[in-house]
Amino acid sequence: MAKDFMQDGKWIENPRAVKILVCECGNKYIKTRERQKTCLECIAKKLREPAR
Ligand SMILES: [Zn+2]
Numbered sequence: 001m002a003k004d005f006m007q008d009g010k011w012i013e014n015p016r017a018v019k020i021l022v023c024e025c026g027n028k029y030i031k032t033r034e035r036q037k038t039c040l041e042c043i044a045k046k047l048r049e050p051a052r
Contacts, residue, residue: 023042024042
């Protein structure tokens with residue numbers, strides 16, 4: 001018999017190491033900077049058009 005080491009079809013490894021957050025635009029992103037509040041797409045947008 002085969003044994004299942006996965007739960008809900010996902011491997012669970014270092015859940016504390018990576019924080020996945022949801023941006024205001026709805027995209028999910030991984031927090032890589034302390035002050036990061038948006039996904040990389042929104043960061044790039046803000047850099048291109050700072051005042052809209
Ligand atoms: Zn975003």
